[in-house]
Amino acid sequence: MKDNNDMPGHLARRFQQIAVAVFLAEVEDAGFDLTPVQYAALATIKANPGLDQVTLAGLIAYDRTTITGVIDRLVQKGLTERRASSRDRRARELEITDEGRKTLRAITPAVEAAQRIMLRGLTDKEANDLMRLLRKAIAAGNELSRAPLREGST
Template sequence: MSEVDQMPGHLIRRFQQIAVAIFHAEVAKTGVDLTPVQYAAMAKIAEIDGVDQATLAGLIAYDRATITGVVDRLVQKGYIERVVSTRDRRARELHLTDTGCDIFAKVSPAVLQAQKSMLAGLDGAEQSELLRLMAKAIAAGNEQSRAPLKTD
């Protein structure tokens, strides 16, 4: 291996390329057009019904400008809706629509299969260790990100 092939940034970028390709291939089998970040947004909205857009951005580690486009596309597809918050008229609560709930249920098994496929070259202990180490490295560098993950 050359020096660049051993650099963590290069390896992470390659793994991201592979992960996105696998995600798209698995989700395409369902006939649904959905990106990984759109799925993450829908998953978090399903988990926290009525979450506001700014909080959603922090919960999935995306900047506010990017999350606006993601939410706009999900609204256009009819998967989520924005509702003016009863607590803060400036905020918009996000809810899955009935169609969004159906789509989320339809693609979730494909997304789970994609996660398994991404780690197929590793045995169970190696998969657990890789995920543990990735989470540790991400936690250590979280505040250096342009869009840090907000856990509270």
């Protein structure tokens, strides 16, 4: 019988599991307390000042119901500000704080180290191949999850 551990779905889960563990370990070693999800959100807020939650969710492929809690925690940590939009009173505008900017800068080496560590079993060429193939598979399946990636507004 075919080994269940060899199915793409299982490999996906396992690789993600390792990636998160490596990220958290490196970031903690660097003296910070930030999850991969929080990091991506924070970096995206910095790159797109004043964006609303739905746009942010689309830019990093998070569910809109997930982003609420993520931002709650970023706000609670003092890394992000959330305020009502004046143009659309349903929306919240997000801004990174000085503290958030500082954290993002300081944490970057750990984040980059983590990316290397999670690929440490591969040669440079293999790592590039893996990322290319993942990108391709993800692009083809983008619309299949509830939280697809939505490119910048144009």
